Amino acid sequence: MLTDQVKKQVLQRYIDCWNDGDAEGVLALFADEATAEDPVGTEVAVGIEAIRAKLLPGKEQVIRITLDGPIRTTYGNRAAMAFTLDCWFGEEAKRIKVIDVMTLDDEGKILALEAHWGDDDIEPLPADQH
Amino acid sequence: MLTDQVKKQVLQRYIDCWNDGDAEGVLALFADEATAEDPVGTEVAVGIEAIRAKLLPGKEQVIRITLDGPIRTTYGNRAAMAFTLDCWFGEEAKRIKVIDVMTLDDEGKILALEAHWGDDDIEPLPADQH
Numbered sequence: 001m002l003t004d005q006v007k008k009q010v011l012q013r014y015i016d017c018w019n020d021g022d023a024e025g026v027l028a029l030f031a032d033e034a035t036a037e038d039p040v041g042t043e044v045a046v047g048i049e050a051i052r053a054k055l056l057p058g059k060e061q062v063i064r065i066t067l068d069g070p071i072r073t074t075y076g077n078r079a080a081m082a083f084t085l086d087c088w089f090g091e092e093a094k095r096i097k098v099i100d101v102m103t104l105d106d107e108g109k110i111l112a113l114e115a116h117w118g119d120d121d122i123e124p125l126p127a128d129q130h
Numbered sequence: 131m132l133t134d135q136v137k138k139q140v141l142q143r144y145i146d147c148w149n150d151g152d153a154e155g156v157l158a159l160f161a162d163e164a165t166a167e168d169p170v171g172t173e174v175a176v177g178i179e180a181i182r183a184k185l186l187p188g189k190e191q192v193i194r195i196t197l198d199g200p201i202r203t204t205y206g207n208r209a210a211m212a213f214t215l216d217c218w219f220g221e222e223a224k225r226i227k228v229i230d231v232m233t234l235d236d237e238g239k240i241l242a243l244e245a246h247w248g249d250d251d252i253e254p255l256p257a258d259q260h
Contacts, residue, residue: 039204072248076171097200099231118205119203120138120203
């Protein structure tokens with residue numbers, strides 16, 4: 001069983017890697033057989049290569065993540081966090097309000113990522129936030 | 131498939147009922163066969179009477195819930211929210227940082243509640259917040 005601190009560190013590192021533009025660092029957090037449902041209700045990516053294709057679509061993207069409050073843990077190998085994701089794809093800039101739930105294995109690798117956001121949680125990035 | 135608005139209304143109503151001290155209103159949001167894992171990693175309450183026993187332990191409790199940001203929806207019948215829960219059991223007052231994930235049925239009743247919080251997410255309620 002992972003400690004609360006370890007679980008929270010994994011989720012914090014997921015944010016830090018995105019904010020550093022460290023895509024390989026993001027992927028290294030996942031177990032080989034991990035799944036990612038991002039957002040919930042769409043096709044589940046199974047395995048690290050499918051997750052790579054899902055999270056890193058190949059086009060240039062810049063992502064900035066800001067936590068909306070502390071990362072939460074649980075009494076199991078799961079943790080969750082609410083955050084604001086600002087992303088730029090070339091000219092387009094969006095703000096998405098997300099809640100990620102992560103299930104970890106006993107080594108602290110991510111086994112399952114479930115991202116909660118929908119059309120109603122997306123807005124154009126405010127001009128003064130660019 | 132529920133609209134984003136309906137999903138968010140159900141979760142908002144869950145909060146409102148708690149804040150109004152309307153325990154029966156809280157229970158009325160659940161489907162008869164619903165499950166509640168609160169927090170994740172503890173025994174799952176199955177069915178409305180088990181949920182009643184879990185969420186309403188019989189001792190006097192006062193609960194105040196404040197959202198930490200907007201309720202998130204998904205592309206499925208699921209929604210999530212991060213909040214701060216202040217609760218009083220007699221002399222004891224605690225603050226818990228929670229993320230709830232709710233799966234709904236096609237009528238908008240709660241089929242599954244998963245509450246994400248652990249020991250590390252609890253603190254004594256600050257004295258100036260009583």
